[in-house]
Every structure is written in structure tokens, then in C-alpha cells.
Amino acid sequence: MKALTFAQRNRKEILRDPMTLLFGMVLPVLMLWLFSMMSENMPFDLFTLEKLAPAIIVFSFSFITLFTGMLIGRDKSSSFLMRIFASPMAATDYLIGYALPLLPVAFIQMSACYGAALLLGMPFTYDAIPAFGLLVIISFLYIAFGLFFGTFFTDRQVGAIFAIFVNVTTWFSGTWFGLEMIGGTFETVAYLLPFAHAVDAVRAAFAGNYSEVFITMLWVIAYTVVIFGVAVWGFRKRMRG
Amino acid sequence: MEIKIMELTKTFKDRVAVDQLTLAIGQGEFFALLGENGAGKTTTIKMLSCLMEPTSGDAIMLGDSIVENPQAVKKKLNISPQETAVARNLSVQENLEFIARIYGSTKQDAEQKAIRLMEMFGLAERAKSKGRNLSGGMERRLSIAMAMISEPEIIFLDEPTVGLDVRARLDLWQILLNLKGQITIILTTHYLEEVEALADRIGIMHKGRLQALGTLEELKHQTGQIKLQDVFLQLTAEGEST
């Protein structure tokens, strides 16, 4: 109950910031449109909508990390968090309260990007339905990163870290180019991080290649659990001063 | 005694912020905690409101220990932090309702309480204004109202009147005087006239230690001074030489 009340507050806090919507929805859709135009003049198939749309949806999730991290960072610096730490809410109430409002945001982002891809000419398949389910799971990875950054850094630091984070997530995930094009250490490192696995899983799901989904998702889920765990640990520590 | 503080100590690295504080505060008492900047007032309040674990020592708040059972303690108290703390994108009314609800009020109950407190703090006209658009003093009033909306048995007010205009300050005094005797109020402030107007008892902290404790009359008698300001200066200077 308290967690839901807190979630409601966080939802208002995020959605009433118009920049949130602008960056979180418009930018990914714009990127999708630009890159799909470029693909018409490209010799290889990286920017076909089938490959591009899933990657862009995952890219849009990095804004979820920003929203979560900024919200927590700001609550810390304004001592709002201190005020509610004095209330009888439990640690789980906070974490649910911070994480929950981001799920509808993720869903809106998914729908906006997918809708735009359909308008741009991507054919509809029923594989999109399980793919959406997969995306919900992946959104937890980005929520976890947000909790992590927000717990350990101030709101200003989160802004700076996000600039690096968004680059890492896209460059190391094969969103803008194929990882096998570079290969070597770069590709190895990329596959030690969860982002390429997330993109691969969603691409496979949209294509209906479900056999490829399982192993890649294990990476994503393992990272989610670990990052979430560290964030929860840090958050509890902070609650006790 | 409803608040019993026993050798409460907080150390940051090698700096002792609160040093073996031992003190009892009675039911419904209005207690003023004075001290220079950095004396340890806020740190004491943070420990008593379970925001910070003490390095050593304990306090029993209405029968529950802040170390053993902080969750039970938290239900009974509320705090107006030294820095105003309101949600930026929530309206005045939403801020109030939010706090009421995380302390367990139902929706209707929270709404009624919010309306009453907005009336009390002269915020009714600004009910729909977002936290980020309030003036400093308005924000301060909201912050205090948020501490009161849960109807705590113990309330901590850390420098509540900073930035309030003359009328708002006098209004707050009146609100606090009306609450006097019903709930325990622990106030820190640097405005001594506030202490004279409101406090039952005064504790003066100096460099983390409780330097003096008593009613205004007792402290005057003890120091041989007539004005609280001189009492304060004398007591906080004595500590310097030791």
C-alpha cells in the first residue's frame, strides 16, 4: 500500500517533467526514422527496420536509467529522501515505489517505437507479442541501473554518468553497427556486458528465432539481479545513515 | 519520561559530532536544543528520528529503542528537516496527502487533514501550486505542515522559522503553543526570542556535549545573567576554555 502511494508520487514526478517525455519518446522515434532513411542508401542490412527497431527500443530504455537515477539523486540532494526515511516505510517499499512507475514508461516507449516502425513500413508479425514481454524483462535491467546510479551518485553526477552510459549501451550493443564488423577484443568485451545480449534477444524474438533467446536472456537476467542486489544493499546502507 | 537519551554518541571518522549525550524529555514537553553551528543539534535529531545509527549509546522513545526497534519509533514521530524537503512536481495539497498516506491515512482522511493544515498554515490559496514554484517561506511552511500531518506524538523541528516572514513566524508560534502539552516538541533554532516565547526547557550543546540543561529561569540563575543571549554566550564560551 505504502509502496503504491510512493509509486504514485514518483510517477507524477517523472511524467510532469516534459523533458522526460520529449527525450524518452521523441528522440528514439526520430533516430528510428533517420536511420531507416539512411538504410535505403546502404549496401548492407544493418539498418533494416527489422534489425533497427528492436535495437532502438532497447536504446530508448537507457532513458529509464536516467529518469530513475535522476529522481533518486534529486530526492537525496533535496533531503526529501531524508524526510521519507523518517517515515515508517520499509526498504522494499522504496524500491518498488521507484521501480514500478518506470514500467508504464517502458511500455509507452516500446509502443511508440514499434508503432513508428510499423508506419515506416515494418511488417506486423505476431512475434511482436512475446517480444514485448521480453522487453518488459529487459526494462528491469535499465531500472536496476537507474537505482544503482541514483543510490551511489548525486543527481548531477547521474547526468554525467548517463552521457557515458548511453554511449556504452549503444556502442557495445551493435545498435549503430554490427559488432562482428569490428570483432576482436571489442566484440569480446561487448558480449561480457549485457547490452548486446539484450539487443540480440529482442531481435531474435521479433524474428521468431526463439531458440536464440534463452542463453542471451540469461546474461541479461544475471546482470539485472546483480545490479539490483548491489543497489538494494547500498540503499539499505544509506537508510541507516 | 517518554524520551530517555543514554550516552548517545556519533563519530564521523575522527570527529565527534555528538558526545555521550544523556538527557530525558517528558511527555508533552516543549524542548529547545540550542548550540552554535556545528554543535551537533542536527546530528542528535537525525539519530533520535532513526535516520542515522548512533556510534554508541541508545535512546528510548515512548518505550521503544532507536537501536533495537527503529520501525516502531518511526511510526510515532515526524520531522521537519533543516533543509526544506518538498516534492518539486507535486502540488502543495499532493505533498501533504502523500505524507499522510505513507503514515497510514486513508485517501479521504488524508484529504481532510491536508485541507485543515493548508488552512492552518495559510497555504489554502496555493493548494494547486507545484512545490518548485513556491517561495522560500511558503516552502518552509509546507515543510512544517508535512511534519504535522501525520499527527506525531513527537515532532522534531530543525530550525523551522528560517526564512519565514514576521506574520508567518508568529502564526507558527501560535500553532506550536496550541500543540503544547499535547505532543512532545523538540526544536532547534538560532532565534533566542523564540526559545523564550515557547520552550519549557532548554538544552545547550557545545561541541557535541550537553553544556547546560534547565528552564530559562534556572539557566539565568546558574549563570547570573539576565538575558538568554548572555546566558548562551557565557555557556558556549566556557566550553572553549575546557
Ligand SMILES: Nc1ncnc2c1ncn2[C@@H]1O[C@H](COP(=O)(O)OP(=O)(O)OP(=O)(O)O)[C@@H](O)[C@H]1O
Ligand atoms: N554526514 C556527515 N559526515 C561528516 N561529518 C558530519 C556529517 N554530518 C555532520 N557532520 C559534522 O558533525 C558536526 C555536527 O553537525 P550538525 O549538523 O549536527 O550541527 P548543528 O548543530 O546542526 O549545526 P547548525 O546550527 O549549523 O545546523 C559538524 O562538525 C559537522 O561537520
Ligand SMILES: [Mg+2]
Ligand atoms: Mg543543524
